[in-house]
Amino acid sequence: xSFHLRPEHELDALTDDELIAYIxxxxxxGHPDAARLALQILVxxxxxxxxxxxxxxxxxxxxxxxxxxVIASAITSSFAGESVGEFRAWLTTILRRAIAxxxxxxxxxxxxxxxxxxxxxxxxxxxxxxxxxxxxxxQVVIQSVLDELRDDxxxxxxxxxxxxxxxxDACADVPGMTADNAYQIARRFRLRLAEALEGDxx
Numbered sequence: 483x484s485f486h487l488r489p490e491h492e493l494d495a496l497t498d499d500e501l502i503a504y505i506x507x508x509x510x511x512g513h514p515d516a517a518r519l520a521l522q523i524l525v526x527x528x529x530x531x532x533x534x535x536x537x538x539x540x541x542x543x544x545x546x547x548x549x550x551x552v553i554a555s556a557i558t559s560s561f562a563g564e565s566v567g568e569f570r571a572w573l574t575t576i577l578r579r580a581i582a583x584x585x586x587x588x589x590x591x592x593x594x595x596x597x598x599x600x601x602x603x604x605x606x607x608x609x610x611x612x613x614x615x616x617x618x619x620x621q622v623v624i625q626s627v628l629d630e631l632r633d634d635x636x637x638x639x640x641x642x643x644x645x646x647x648x649x650x651d652a653c654a655d656v657p658g659m660t661a662d663n664a665y666q667i668a669r670r671f672r673l674r675l676a677e678a679l680e681g682d683x684x
Contacts, residue, residue, distance in 0.1 A: 485511035491649060491665045493523050498566045506564060518557075522672045524569070525556040526643055532577060539581050550624055552580045554679050557672075627675050634659065635667050642668040 485507040488496075496504065501524045508517035532552050536545045555576050563569055628636055634656050641652040642664055649664035656664075 485513070487513065487516055489665070490519065490523070490669045491661070493520055494648070494665070496520075496523075498524060498527070498569065502561075502564065502566065502569060505561065518676065519669070519672065521561055522557045522676065524561075525553055525573070526672070528573060529553060529644070532573070535577060536581070540584060544584065548580050548584055552577050554624070554675075555580070557676055558679050623678050624675065627671065627678050630674070631667075631671070635671075638664045638667045639671045643671055 487508075488504065493501065493504065501520050505517045505520045505524070508514070508520065529549065533545060533549045536548055536552075540548055552573075556573055559576070561569060561572055563572060628639065631639060637656045638649075638652045638659060641647045641655055642649055649661040649668070652664040652668075653659045653661055
């Protein structure tokens with residue numbers, strides 16, 4: 483069966499099963515960029531689920547940061563499964579690793595804190611900087627890519643990419659925006675974000 487490249491607005495309308503089949507077909511046909519775009523759409527579509535699961539495990543003030551780390555890890559990784567079940571298991575593995583990293587970092591911070599007996603004559607030692615290279619740095623990268631956008635494009639990205647809503651919704655929120663333009667803005671943002679994250683991890 484031959485593989486046909488699809489525009490982003492068609493990918494946005496696919497189910498998880500259809501996206502996974504498209505990813506597999508794109509890779510088999512030698513279209514890694516198409517596979518990557520479809521994976522980004524698939525992963526971003528699970529943002530709310532990732533946040534909901536993290537809220538059950540982490541302090542509220544770090545949930546958004548760690549969610550960003552999970553999503554970034556997923557879109558810069560390679561998913562080789564063939565079913566929604568495999569995808570969810572793969573995403574769960576990334577999510578659990580991020581939670582474990584958070585608590586490992588916090589334990590390290592506590593362990594390297596002030597020693598008993600520190601006083602004014604012997605100032606408390608500064609705790610070692612926790613290794614937040616994952617979720618904190620990811621959040622910095624996401625924010626930096628968002629900051630590159632002008633206001634109307636950023637509003638589109640917030641709706642289509644971050645909130646997982648349709649390009650038509652973005653048109654309703656951004657005066658003068660068309661659905662085609664919204665799709666293109668979202669696509670460029672996803673590609674730019676993946677490029678920035680890979681550069682940061684390189």
